[in-house]
Amino acid sequence: MPEGNADIIRLNGAEKHFGAVRALGGVDFHVGPGECVGLVGHNGAGKSTLMHMVAGTLVPDSGKIGVHGDTEDNYSVSRAQQLGIRCVFQELSLCPNLSVAENTRINHASLRGLSWRRKAADLIAAKLDEIFPGHSISASDIVGDLSIGRRQMVEVARAFTVTQDRLDLVILDEPTSSLDAHTAGQLLAFVRRFVAGGKSCILISHVLGEVLRNADRIVVMRDGKVVVADAADAFDRDRLVTAMGGAEARQKIAAQIAAAKPTASPLRVRARPAAQKDSTDLVACAGEIIGLAGLAGHGQTDLLLAIFTAASRARAGIEVTAPVALVAGDRQSDGIFPQWSIAENIGIRSLARLRSGVLISPQREAELAALWQKKIGIRTPDMNNNIFSLSGGNQQKALFARALGSDAQIVLMDDPMRGVDIGTKLEVYDLVREEAARGRTFLWYTTETEELDNCDHIYVFKNGRIVANLRRDELTEEKIIQSSFGDAA
């Protein structure tokens, strides 16, 4: 076998689509022996998809995978295991009902026979001792009883255990996200020792300093493509951030919003995230569009939901002075009533106004629907058709119509434009600005930085807290990335 200097894994032209969404568009990627490759990129840049392909859990739509110099046609998880490629997935993949030793057994088909329990316990205990000295985890602990950090330690240690299969490459996807500084340091030191021993690692982290300090080579992904790949020495923080965010200047829709803004409009929302330690508040006044930025899942949705609850029931730390409507991000599970027509889906938030006596007036419902069909441009021959007769973008428009057609003066948007085509997006942006000019308040959580250009004020979230508070004229993508990845802050 031409093993000595062959790449451990090489992907050529890997492509992957999920429905209409392109997750990976022709990526070339390789890892050689004895190197630690850092992989960075924004949410949805395609890092996880790429890693699933390397680990064999996803099959590319097109492209070639080669391992140890040989082309693999039927690459799968078990094949990857045989070839010595393991992955520590971001979502924990331990069974909470099993003990640490039993979870180790799951990854090693060869741990069988009468003494498998002792063998498994010894194996994982030795590896935990090696990576995290002083860890205080017992092999007989039930995983469900361990703290999230300890679970991550077990998960990482398990990936490095060896029985009969070889081990050449370990993918670490955000391995330090739940570890404290001390254990994270232990892990990264171990990774350096592992790589020095001729093995390889892929390190994915949102903590850029970690990647810069520990990787030999850094690959930057953006929009499903590799944009830069270079030796780690060739990068510094700023170059990395620029590569991730795209340096090209975008023209801004700025002028029209930033220009004339009534300074003393009434307060609509004042809210403080539950995890906020200082006294930073999110403040929204009438006619403002407020952006909630930062990496996905850092408390933006939680705050929106808290504000939504606070509108009907008083809650400490949150002040809401007008009716609220929410536009859900996951429209299939949180937004749409699948059995209902488009008109019914729009009218549900405004039932009080549509009522005549105790019944809903079909006529008023149809009027409301017709008004918004025209205003927001829902493309359908008949608003009484089932909501699923619409395309995804038009379904989302119907949900906007539901919120905007209601009496709500505050509209919460939970990343509603995910997976929506650009044409629809631009139409909705216009509508949002128009409605804001009429005095409505928008709280807009988005993972797409371009959308923040529509906002008057941007709050950046990290770990459930507001970490930055930017006016629209201070907004640059670098600033947002800097604060959401703020490890050196």
Add this chain to the structure above:
Amino acid sequence: MRPEMTAASLDTAARTSAERGALARARLLRGLLPALSLALVLLAIAWLNPRAISYFGFSLMLNLAIPIALATIAQMFVIAGNELDLSIGTFVGFVGCVTATWLKDAPLIGAVILLGSIGVYALLGALIHLRNLPSIVVTLGMSFVWQGLAILVLPKPGGKAPDWLLGLMAFKPPFIPFPIIAALLIGLIVHFGLMRTSYGVILRGSGGNPAALGRAGWSLLKTKIVLFALAGLFGVLSGMALIGITTSADANIGNGYTLLAIAGVILGGGEFVGGRVSPIGAVIGALTLALAASPLLTFMHIPPDWQVAANGAILIIVLAARVLISRKER
């Protein structure tokens, strides 16, 4: 440097050994709960009717405990894979009818039918996995199929158990009543198979985190088939044991077992999802139910009309105690 990390390390430091000790105690308490509830029922019986606590008393009171324990174990295998079997009761009835007819008159054909029915269970597991169907729907449908087949095999009550089966179930060991020995054996064997063997770990893992198991290269189809086949096997054993005790069969004989079996698993410390089951707990749960079902209530002079309701009340009390303890665990 990283403020959230200091917070995290404080958090870790706060989880001292004392806290983990508390967790272990709550877990132990929860593990002991099935045994405690059994002891409570036994104490109540001893207090109401001291003469019942004897070799013959137990033989009599626990007479039907063996088939209930076997059906509970069958249900436990299904629940271990995050599914639910609503057909186990009528399946036990079907097996009973086959046992009282074919197995006695033409043992070979009878055995083939029973083995085939285990195969049907395995296929159901495959179907539920491959088509991603809700097991409740599939097994609810199957419950009518088994019931219909049972009526076809034995249109009216009757038949007779094979002699060897009668002999086995009438076995009277010295000192310890047979049902207790049988319950111990069932509990220990299944405990070893599911909790101690290396493949048992995979079976339980398929309930705990199926995605992780798939990523580790295990076949979820196979685990589901194995779990359902084991449920079928223990359903067959339950039906045979039942006929060995009652000596003749009836197409409706097992109908009550579906809910008894589910209650037994939960009473024994199992949970509907997450692969958390306990074979020994399930057997104890079945014994508790068998005792609470009629002996205790009869001794309490509760009229038969009210016994079903009283049985339900006992279930609610024990399960509520379990929830309280689990809440402490969090």
